[in-house]
Amino acid sequence: MGVVVWYQYLPEQIEQDVESLFTEVHEPLVKLLQQSLDVHNSIVVRFRVPMVLENDEYQKVYVSYMMSQFMDLFNRGGIEDLIYRGASQVINRLNVFNEHGSKWRLREIESLEVQIASLKLFTEVKVKGYLPLPFASKKGYLNIRNKNNKCFQYCIIANKYWKAVKKTHRSHSALTNPKYYERHMNDFNFDCIGENGLNIYQDLPKFEQLNNIGVTVFSHRSNEIVMVRKSDLVADTRVNLFLIHRQNGDIESDDECHFVLITNLNKFLCLGRSHRSFFCAKCYRRFPSIARLEKHTASQHPTVINEDVEFPNPAYSLKFSNYSSTLPMPYIIFWDFETYTNEVTLPNSGQNKKSRTQILNEFSPASFSIVVVHNFENESRIVDIIYYDGPDVVRTFFEKIFNVAYMLLSQIRRTNNFIQPTPDELQHHVNATSCFLCGREFSSDTKCSAKCLHHDHNTGKYIDAACSACNLNIKYKFEVPAICHNSSRFDIHILMEAISTKGVPTTNVSILARSSEEFISLKVTTNKYKLPPLLTTYDSNYRERTAFHTAHSSLYPPSWKPTNVTIQFLDSYKFLNSSLSELFSVLKKDNSYKFSLIKLSFPYLFKYKTFSPTVENVDMLLQKISFPYQALKGSYVLQPGYPIPNRESFANDLDGTQVSDEQYQRVQEVINHF
Incomplete structure (x- = not known):
């Protein structure tokens, strides 16, 4: 190579x-x-x-x-x-x-x-008799002088017996004589090796599995030793072979090949080197000293002794149990901030002297939007859209989104409709022997293994047979997912700064971070709202019971413990294979009618004009446009009637690139149209 x-x-x-x-x-x-x-x-x-x-x-x-x-x-x-x-x-x-x-x-x-x-690969190898090595070497290999086509078999046998032959006969000619290895031919299974050759990538894996021997093959090209195949088999016995091709001038022929056994990898691979090197027998990395090799082997390829393997107690082994999290939530919150830039006018003395980074602008929230979506029987509908561009944007955002989360979780925990299953569903339930979620077999001996009729609390329809533990865990909803696109490096930082400096009422904050600047998940819990108790059984007056619990929280059951509201902020960009603009460009081709939520949002989006969700209007909303961050100096820029900023306001401050005429024209078309 x-x-x-x-x-x-x-x-x-x-x-x-x-x-x-x-x-x-x-x-x-x-x-x-x-x-x-x-x-x-x-x-x-x-x-x-x-x-x-x-x-x-x-x-x-x-x-x-x-x-x-x-x-x-x-x-x-x-x-x-x-x-x-x-x-x-x-x-x-x-x-x-x-x-x-x-x-x-x-x-x-x-x-x-x-x-x-x-990477030159030799796949089909036609083995012949003895061939000399293409370079001079006296140590590190064993070239058996066979006249038949069994050089591969002789190398495998010699790897095990060549030291015994040397000890008995004490001559180099005996080591290369195939008759001393022919007697051991039945010690190995060579059924997968053809009579006239072998396929390195098809036959060798079969041979390894039959004999539990790892085989690595080297060859040569332009006076360099190259690896043709590396064995990935974890085996106690490893064989290193060198494949020779007969040279016809400068052309290598695949018609005549010969295998040579490498007896000392360090000596063989160090040909032409003035300094001795040591090679790892498993990954073939080169090290300048035996101490470095031993350190590498101990850390990367530790020896595992079967007798010392201790398996964990099955009762305490690691297993997944939070099956309720694998089910879709009936409600999802989508949110986003729009920010304006404040130019930093601090003198040089006000900048951080330890940093070479020059602060040009600071981003301040100008407005936010919250969209609540309800997933109901494989269909989605918009529950509400909240837009705010007044003062104290971040504090208002937390108040609004926690209030929305409280209403949604209360609705989930108070709803328990039930429709009598059909005869087929009842028969399916009777025949079920294990939980459809966790797989636990039903049993009347333990309470958590009892069979339950699991149903959708919104529709009341029967879903499947579940154990009592899973059936109860599915109902315990304490948090709502809130999704913002590409928020892990920007919008979530706004929330974290507000939590730490602006006194947002929180009782617990947990973060799942990829680095100090990028966050995968942010969970925020507040004690400002208390969730109502679960409606665990169905009766005809459940609405009256819900109203009773809402009006008389002091009369909740004694076993009920107050539960706080939790919101989990996630980044949708982490779940996409490409950017959102590319996704829209693919999906919207003749498929604008499929964007049902966009159509349902029209009554919320336009307060001053009425627009119908036509194909033209939907297509205009499904394209990414540039944003004039330079011109956005305050929230007033977002108000209706404000003139469209000039083209220079859309330039990128970091690299100075300007938007194209087509991009700027698209901005004008969208703003003028709506």
Whole structure:
């Protein structure tokens, strides 16, 4: 394997995360890998991403290289998977770097470097008799002088018996004589090996499974030793072979091949090296000393002794039990902030002297929107849309969204409709022997294993047979998901700042973070609202009971404990394969009629005019437009009648790029139309 070419891709704009970089480079990267496959048939690829990191505390900036592993690519069908695996490896390395508390922060990504190496694979091998090695060497290998086509079999046998032959006969000619190994031919199963040759990628895996022997094959190209096949089998016995091809001038022939046994990997692979090296027998990495090799082996390939394996007690083993979280919520909250920029006019003395970052603008919330969606019998409908652009935006946001969450959770816990199952449903329930969620077998011995008629509390329809434990856990709803697109790096920071500085009434805050700047989930609990008790049984007067509990909270059952309201803030961008604009561009082609929620939102979106949800109107809302952050100096810019900002206001402050005429015209069309 040798490096064929080294490509470098420079992004059109400054990227600040690996996902955006690979999204931008995806199309040219696929073409590059396809062209490389057409030329070399099989290649090895590695990604390297130079990242500019800065440390405000030490006033330092340096470039770090986050690299993926070398990955094999044999056909076009594996390109997408290779890009995904490479990007994931780079992201994981960056996350580990950040999570170790290094205090270094990613400022920008310079480029994407792609290293491509050719990989010559010998698949169909036609073995012949003895062939000499293509280079001079006296140690580290055993070249058996056979005249038949059983060189592979002799190498496998010699790997086990060559030391015994050497001890008995004490001559090199005896070691290379096949007659001393022929007697042990029945010690191994060679049924999968053909008489005239073998397929390295089809026959060797079968041989490994039949004999529990790992076989790794090396070969040579341009006076270099290359690995043809690496064994992934975890076995006590490992055999290293060297494949020789007869040279017809400068051309290697696959018609005449010969296997040679490598008896000492360190000596064999160090040919031509002035310094001795030591190779790992499992991953074949090279180390300059035996101490480094032993340290690597102890940490990466620890020896496992079967007698010392202790299996956990089945009663205390790890298992998944929160099955209620796998079911869809009947209500979902969608939210978003719009912000305006405050230009920072602090003198140089007011800036942080330890940081080289110059603060130009600060973002302040100007307005927010909250959309409540109800999922009912495979259909969705809008319950309410709340828009606010007044003073104290963040505090008002928490008041509104917690009030909405309280109303939704109260509705869930107070609703318990029940419709008598049909005869077929009853028969299905009688025949059921285990819970449809957790799989626990029904039993009358324990209370949690009792069979229950699990039904939808909204529709009252029978769903399936569930155990008592799952049936009760499904009803205990204490939190509501609140989803905002691409909020992990922006909108959630606004919420966290408000929680820590503006006295938002919270009792518990839990965060699931990828790094110090990116958050996957934010859970906020407030004690301002108390959820009502569950309506556990159905009766004809359940509405009166609900009204009674609402008006007389002091008369709740003695066993009831007050429960606080919890909202889990999530980022929908983490669950998409591409950007939202690309998703819309694909789905809206002749499918605008399918966006039912957009149509249902028209009465809420337009307060001053009435618009019908026609195909034209829906299409205009399903396209991404640029946002004039430079012109948005206050919430008044969002008010109706405010003139459209000029084109320069849509420029990107970071790299100075301007919007195109087409993009600016699209903004004018949307604003003037609505």
